[in-house]
Amino acid sequence: AQSVAQPEDQVNVAEGNPLTVKCTYSVSGNPYLFWYVQYPNRGLQFLLKYITGDNLVKGSYGFEAEFNKSQTSFHLKKPSALVSDSALYFCAVRLGNNAGNMLTFGGGTRLMVKP
C-alpha cells in the first residue's frame, strides 16, 4: 500500500547539534516529496520539496533533505539546530500519478531543541 511515515513522534536535540527528522514512503512511480513546519498556533509552512533532479534539496531556515530512492526515505536535516527550530514537522508525499494535487501527510514529528 502507498503510504508515508514519520517513525518518531518526538526528536530532542541540543542547540548547536545537528538534527535529523525521519520520513519514509511507499509510492509507485516517482514520488513528489515535501516538508512542512508548523509553529505553535500557526498554519503549516512550506520548507522544501523534491520533485526531480539533485537528491539533496535545500530549503528555508537552513534546512535540507536528501532523497534516497533505494531506502525510500526523505529525511530532513540541519547542521546546527536552533532553539527557534522547535516546532512540529510534517513530511508529505503525492501518492502516485492518480493523486492529482493531493498530498498525504505523515503523522508529524515534534522537534524540541534545548538550549
Place this chain on the structure above:
Amino acid sequence: DAGVIQSPRHEVTEMGQEVTLRCKPISGHNSLFWYRQTMMRGLELLIYFNNNVPIDDSGMPEDRFSAKMPNASFSTLKIQPSEPRDSAVYFCASSLNPGYGYTFGSGTRLTVV
C-alpha cells in the same frame, strides 16, 4: 498575494449551534483542501475539491459536516449541529499543481462548549 485566507480565526459556540468556516484560496489555484487538526487525531483530510468539484469527501466525519465551493475563490465548511468533539483547528489549503504542494491558511480554532 495575500495567501490563503480563513475566517474567522477563532470561533466559540454552544453545542447544537450551526458553525460556518470560510476559506478564500490563492487566486489561480485549482485545488482546495479542508483539514482538521487535534492533539488526539493529528492532521485529518476532510474534503478535497478540484476545479470547484468535490473529489474526495471520505474524511468528512458524519452528516453534520458539509462543504461547498460555489466558485473558484470561496469555500465553506459547515457543521450543523455542532458538538464539543468538533473542537479543533480547521485548516484550508490550496494548490496549483502536483509539483507546487500546498499553501495553508492560518486556520480557524473552533471551540464548542
